[in-house]
Amino acid sequence: xxxxxxxxxMGLFDKFKKVFNIETKKEIEVxxxxxxxxxxxxxxxxxxxNKKYKKVNSEYFEELEEILIMADIGVNTVMEFIDRLxxxxxxxxxxxxxxxKEVIVDEMFxxxxxxxxxxxxxxxxxxxxxxxxxxxxNGAGKTTTIGKIAYKLxxxxxxxxxxxxxxxxxxxxxxxQVWGDRVGCKVINKDTTDAASVIYDGIVTAKExxxxxxxxxxxxxxxxxxxxxxxxEKINKVIGNLIPNAPHETLLVIDAxxxxxxxxxxxxxxxxxxxxxxxxxxxxxxxxxGIVLAIKESxxxxxxxxxxxxxxEDLRVFDIEKYIYGLFKDLVGGKND
Amino acid sequence: MFENLGDRLQNAINKIKGYGKITEENIGEVTREIxxxxxxxxxxxxxxxxxxxxxxxxxxxxxxxKSLKPGEVFVKIVKDELVALLGGNKEDLYTKGSPSVLxxxxxQGSGKTTTIGKLSLLLxKKYNKKPLLVACDVYRPAAIxxxxxxxxxxxxxxxxxxxxxxxxxxxxxxxxxKExxxxxxxxxxxxxxxxxxxxMTxxxxxxxxxxxxxxxxxxxxxxxxxxxxxxxxFNDKxxxxxxxxxxxxxxxxxGAxxxxxxxxxxxxxxxxxxxxxxxxxxxxxxRMATRILGMGDLMSMIEKAEEVIDQEEAIxxxxxxxxxxxxxxxxxxxxxxxxxxxPLENLIKMIPGASKLGDIKIDPKDLAHVEAIIYSMxxxxxxxxxxxxxxxxxxxxxxxxxxxxxxxxxxxxxxxxKVMMKQFQKGNIKLPF
Numbered sequence: 001x002x003x004x005x006x007x008x009x010m011g012l013f014d015k016f017k018k019v020f021n022i023e024t025k026k027e028i029e030v031x032x033x034x035x036x037x038x039x040x041x042x043x044x045x046x047x048x049x050n051k052k053y054k055k056v057n058s059e060y061f062e063e064l065e066e067i068l069i070m071a072d073i074g075v076n077t078v079m080e081f082i083d084r085l086x087x088x089x090x091x092x093x094x095x096x097x098x099x100x101k102e103v104i105v106d107e108m109f110x111x112x113x114x115x116x117x118x119x120x121x122x123x124x125x126x127x128x129x130x131x132x133x134x135x136x137x138n139g140a141g142k143t144t145t146i147g148k149i150a151y152k153l154x155x156x157x158x159x160x161x162x163x164x165x166x167x168x169x170x171x172x173x174x175x176x177q178v179w180g181d182r183v184g185c186k187v188i189n190k191d192t193t194d195a196a197s198v199i200y201d202g203i204v205t206a207k208e209x210x211x212x213x214x215x216x217x218x219x220x221x222x223x224x225x226x227x228x229x230x231x232x233e234k235i236n237k238v239i240g241n242l243i244p245n246a247p248h249e250t251l252l253v254i255d256a257x258x259x260x261x262x263x264x265x266x267x268x269x270x271x272x273x274x275x276x277x278x279x280x281x282x283x284x285x286x287x288x289x290g291i292v293l294a295i296k297e298s299x300x301x302x303x304x305x306x307x308x309x310x311x312x313e314d315l316r317v318f319d320i321e322k323y324i325y326g327l328f329k330d331l332v333g334g335k336n337d
Numbered sequence: 338m339f340e341n342l343g344d345r346l347q348n349a350i351n352k353i354k355g356y357g358k359i360t361e362e363n364i365g366e367v368t369r370e371i372x373x374x375x376x377x378x379x380x381x382x383x384x385x386x387x388x389x390x391x392x393x394x395x396x397x398x399x400x401x402x403k404s405l406k407p408g409e410v411f412v413k414i415v416k417d418e419l420v421a422l423l424g425g426n427k428e429d430l431y432t433k434g435s436p437s438v439l440x441x442x443x444x445q446g447s448g449k450t451t452t453i454g455k456l457s458l459l460l461x462k463k464y465n466k467k468p469l470l471v472a473c474d475v476y477r478p479a480a481i482x483x484x485x486x487x488x489x490x491x492x493x494x495x496x497x498x499x500x501x502x503x504x505x506x507x508x509x510x511x512x513x514x515k516e517x518x519x520x521x522x523x524x525x526x527x528x529x530x531x532x533x534x535x536x537m538t539x540x541x542x543x544x545x546x547x548x549x550x551x552x553x554x555x556x557x558x559x560x561x562x563x564x565x566x567x568x569x570x571f572n573d574k575x576x577x578x579x580x581x582x583x584x585x586x587x588x589x590x591x592g593a594x595x596x597x598x599x600x601x602x603x604x605x606x607x608x609x610x611x612x613x614x615x616x617x618x619x620x621x622x623x624r625m626a627t628r629i630l631g632m633g634d635l636m637s638m639i640e641k642a643e644e645v646i647d648q649e650e651a652i653x654x655x656x657x658x659x660x661x662x663x664x665x666x667x668x669x670x671x672x673x674x675x676x677x678x679x680p681l682e683n684l685i686k687m688i689p690g691a692s693k694l695g696d697i698k699i700d701p702k703d704l705a706h707v708e709a710i711i712y713s714m715x716x717x718x719x720x721x722x723x724x725x726x727x728x729x730x731x732x733x734x735x736x737x738x739x740x741x742x743x744x745x746x747x748x749x750x751x752x753x754x755k756v757m758m759k760q761f762q763k764g765n766i767k768l769p770f
Contacts, residue, residue, distance in 0.1 A: 076377075171484075282444070282445060285563070
C-alpha cells in the first residue's frame with residue numbers, strides 16, 4: 001500500500017511511523033544500514049544548505065539542484081523537480097527553507113509513484129515453472145543477484161533452478177555453480193557457447209521435474225551492441241516457445257553507481273525484452289542510486305529488488321518508502337527516531 | 338563512445354559559428370547548452386561549473402573579439418579546455434622494473450579481471466614483456482577460474498594459491514616471477530567498496546609488502562556522480578598511479594573520463610573499447626578531445642591498422658588491383674584483414690566528420706554472410722566471377738544458406754567497388770564526407 005500525499009497536515013515521517021509496524025521494523029533497519037554512507041553525504045549536504053539559507057531564494061534552488069544532480073537523479077528529472085518545488089513554494093507561500101524539507105521528500109515520492117499502483121512482487125505463474133530472466137550490462141551484478149534471489153526463494157520453500165546462460169564470460173558458469181552449492185540449488189550448465197541451447201535444456205528439465213522457479217543468468221551486454229541484443233531476442237523466443245507467456249519476469253540489473261547511462265540501459269533493454277523490473281545492486285556504497293527515480297519517471301520501470309550489502313540476505317524487495325526514508329531519515333526525523 | 342556528448346557539444350558550437358560576433362548574451366545561451374550536455378554525460382558538477390566559467394571567460398576575451406571567425410576560435414577554446422580536463426599529455430606506463438609490478442584495484446564489476454588479461458596481452462605485444470598474472474581475488478566465486486581461463490586463452494601464465502591470504506600470494510608470486518624470468522607482474526585483486534575498511538586495509542597491506550610500481554584503479558565509464566567518491570576513496574588509501582576506464586564501447590557519455598584527472602590528478606592510462614582481448618587502448622587526451630568534438634582520430638585509426646594488417650598481404654592486394662586483377666579471392670582476403678580491425682562502427686567513428694553521418698550500425702552478420710557466399714564458390718569461380726550464371730548462383734545460394742538476390746547483390750557491389758578502387762588509385766576520388 002502506498003500513501004500519496006499532497007498538502008496533508010500530518011508530517012510525512014509521522015505517516016511512515018503509522019505505516020511501518022513492528023514486523024517491518026527489521027526490514028527498515030536493513031535499508032537504514034545499507035544506505036548509511038549514501039545518506040551521510042546526501043543529508044549532510046542538504047542540512048548544510050538549510051543552515052546556509054534560512055530563506056528560500058534562487059541561490060538556494062541552484063545549490064539544491066547541484067546536490068540532487070550529484071545524487072544521479074538525472075538532469076531532466078531534477079530540472080522538472082526544481083520547477084515543481086518553485087511552484088509549490090509560490091502557491092503554498094513557503095518562506096523558510098526548513099518548511100521546504102518535507103515538501104522535497106514529498107515530491108520525491110511523486111516522481112516515483114506518479115499516481116500509479118506500483119507492484120514490487122514477483123509475478124508467479126499459476127501453473128508450471130515461473131521463469132525469471134536476468135539481463136544487464138557487464139559487471140552490474142547479475143550472477144550474484146541470482147545467487148541471492150535463489151537463497152531467498154529457497155528459504156520460502158520453493159524448488160528453484162538456476163541456468164548458466166552466460167556462455168561468454170570466462171568463469172561465469174563456475175561462479176553460478178559456486179552459488180548453487182552455497183545455497184543448495186540445482187544449476188544447469190552446458191559446455192557450449194550457445195546460450196539459447198543451455199536455456200532450452202534447463203527449461204525442459206524444469207518442466208519435467210516440476211520446479212517452481214527458474215532463474216536464468218545471461219551474459220553481460222552493452223545495450224548498443226546489436227548482435228548481443230539480437231541474441232537476447234532469440235533467448236526470449238526459446239523460452240516463450242517452451243512455456244507460453246514466459247519469461248514471467250525479466251529483471252534488468254543495474255549497478256547503483258551508474259549515472260545517466262542507466263536511462264539508456266532501461267530504454268534499450270525495454271525495446272528488446274519486456275523488462276518488468278529493475279534490480280538495483282551495490283547500494284551499500286556511497287552511491288545514492290538516484291537514477292532509479294529518473295528511470296521510473298522516463299521509462300516507467302519500477303525497482304523490484306535492491307542490494308544493500310554483500311551478504312546473501314542483503315538483497316531485499318524494494319520499497320520506495322523505505323528507500324526514501326533510508327535516504328532522508330536524518331533530515332526530517334531525528335537521528336534517534 | 339562519447340557520441341551523444343559529442344553531438345550535443347557540436348550542435349552548441351555550431352550555433353556560435355552562425356554568429357558574427359560573440360556577446361555575453363549569445364555565449365550565455367551556448368554555454369547553457371554545453372552545461373546540460375556535460376551534466377547529462379555525468380561529468381562532475383564541480384568540473385562542469387569550472388569548465389563553463391573558463392570557456393566563457395576566454396570566449397569573451399580579446400583574442401576572440403578581434404578574430405574574424407569567432408566560431409573557429411571558440412571551437413579551439415572548447416577543445417583546449419577538453420584536452421586540459423582529460424589530462425594534457427599522455428602518461429606512460431612504468432615498464433622499467435625487473436620485474437615491474439602492477440596492481441589493479443576497483444569496485445565490484447568494474448572489469449578488473451578482464452582488464453588484467455587485456456593489459457598483459459598489450460604488454461607482451463607492444464612492450465615485449467613476459468607477464469605473469471596473479472590471482473589475488475580470493476573472495477568472488479570463480480574469480481580465480483576466470484583469470485585462469487583468460488590466461489589459458491592468451492597463453493600467459495597465472496600464479497594462484499587458491500583461497501589463501503592475498504598478501505602472501507602477492508609476495509610469493511613476485512618471488513616466483515623473479516625465479517622464472519617474468520619481467521612484468523600483474524596482480525588481480527577482489528572488487529571492493531572504497532568504504533569497506535577491512536578490505537581496504539588488505540590492499541594497503543599488499544601495497545606495503547610488494548610495493549607495486551603501478552596501482553591502477555579500474556573505473557566503469559558508466560559511473561555517475563559517485564565516481565569522485567570512489568576515486569578519492571581509493572586514492573586516499575593507496576597512492577594511485579593511474580586509472581583504466583572500461584566499457585567505453587557502450588553508449589556511455591563517459592563523464593567520469595572528463596572528471597577523474599581534473600579532480601584527483603590521477604591520470605587515465607588506458608581505455609577499454611571492446612569485449613575482445615585486444616580491446617584495450619592507451620589513452621591520449623588530445624586524440625580523445627578531437628574524437629569527442631567529432632574531429633575524428635585518424636592517428637589511432639592508422640596505428641590500429643598498422644598493428645593488425647598483414648603488410649605483405651596488403652601490398653599483394655594493391656598490386657593485383659593495379660593490374661586490374663582484383664577478384665573475389667582478394668576481396669575475401671581484404672575482408673579478413675578488415676575484420677581484424679574490430680567492429681567497423683568503431684573504425685568509421687574515427688574518420689573526421691563521420692559523426693555527421695548519424696548513427697551507423699553494422700551488423701557483423703552481414704560480413705559473415707558475405708564470407709559464407711564467397712566460401713560457397715569454387716576457387717575458380719572466385720578468380721573469375723564473370724562466369725557466374727543462374728545455375729551456379731542457385732548452387733552458391735543453397736550452399737551458403739542465403740538467397741540468390743543476396744548473391745547478385747554481392748556481385749553487383751563487388752563490381753561497383755572495383756570501379757571505385759580504380760578511381761581511387763588514380764587519385765581522382767573524394768571521400769564521401
